[in-house]
Amino acid sequence: MANSDMDESTGGDREIVASLEKGLAVIEAFDGTRPRLTLSEVAKLTGITRAGARRYLRTLTKLNYADFDGRYFSLSPRILRLGYAYLSSASDSARLQPFLERISEQTGESSSAAVLDGDEIVYIARSATRRIMSIGLGVGSRLPAYCTSLGRAILAYQPPAELDAYLERVRLEPRTPKTITDRTQLRAALEAVRAQGFAMVSEELEFGLRSIAVPLIQKNGKVTIALNISAQVAHASPAEMEERFLPSLREASEALRYTF
Template sequence: MKSEKNSGAQASTGDHYVKSAEKTLSVLLAFTADNPRLSVTQVAEATHLTRAAARRFLLTLVDLGYLTTDGTQFSLTPRVLDIGAGFLAGLDLPKVAQPHLNRLANDLDESATLSILDEDDIVYIARATAPRLHTVTVNLGNRLPAWATSMGRILVSELPPEDRQAFLDRTEISTFTDRTVSSRDELGKELERIREQGWCLVSQELDEGLRGLAVPVRRGDTTLAAVNVSLHTSHLRGLSIEDDVVPRLQAVAVSIAEDFGGRSQ
């Protein structure tokens, strides 16, 4: 952790160095995957600022939209992603994922997709159509309710507990087939099970005869997206979902993450 006495950086960078910029960044960087919600006191301790100074920086960042607060604790907002948007513009996740999805679709003869979570929906950002489905139109940007899809459930299961609960509290369950989950309580239990096993199978809950299987694409503690295959009940050719298909998806997810951001240590 960087302390206040680390003023050697200022001496080495010259008179132009703005200490308040360093302090602002240190406040933002205090929020981590292990500590996503912090109080004023915790931020002051992490940044070696006084409690009064930490509070001023935090409230300024709330005013600017980079933090949110419930009056006691603070957390980052999606706007912090704007800071790295220029850099990330050169790292095109769908483009990186496409060849991997193509190989997966050819391997299984099933459609493969990459999706992200946007509030309560999943959004398709890349897709490879099964070779046997030559006339199917690829509709990138299409949305589906996250609660009803394998991609959505795996992504929601990766959220912090309070965010998962908030998602459940505002979800309205609709019946698509007689296999669709029937209540928020049932969905909550399913999300817990998915989180523990690390993959999600939604079997014939959206459409009769169709199963969706999804795994997360992770970089360290960050979940980037979900990889999914649509498994028609008549096309598995004796493959076991858990023993054969899940490992293939997990390998593809690892490959996408490594190509997107470098091999994990």
């Protein structure tokens, strides 16, 4: 019987290439908090056998997508080709960027656009006036959806069945003592977002950070993108966020609505 790491199909679907799926999982094991990993760590994070993980890592290293110092593996700059392939072919980011830059000019604060990918948001465009988080954010950065204004602005507009499935499976881990980790409370917060048309999150993701987001309701009525502005808590109260920032976000959202 062939080794499971060498199977060419997975999940009963013969059009799915298991080896590619696992190779991508190895790449995704690396992130900002795990830039360097041992073979054992990669195997544990991906659920792939050590022998399988070794083959994928050696292949990535041979193709110059990863580096190896004798103990630790890390992704090499060549991996940026994969992300650039998306950026160069995706029109969404290009359409969003001018609007984000205008928002930042009007408000003096950083603005971003993100989409929902699984249980996380992924930044697809960003206009940063200054760094306000302990971690650097850029296009491609990922954050939990449940404790971010961008995530809530998208989640609140998902079909009931999809939202129920999300709330059932997501792990609500506290990022700060203010993070909502109760599913009933999170559902109520999302219902409030839908009722008022915007999401505001204060220090649930990180101390000192407050953000406000609006959904980009597309022509077909769906919401897959949200826009936000982030600011230091000391610079803007919730009332000031609504008064100063919400109009710019809504103006951009309305203008973009007919282009998506």
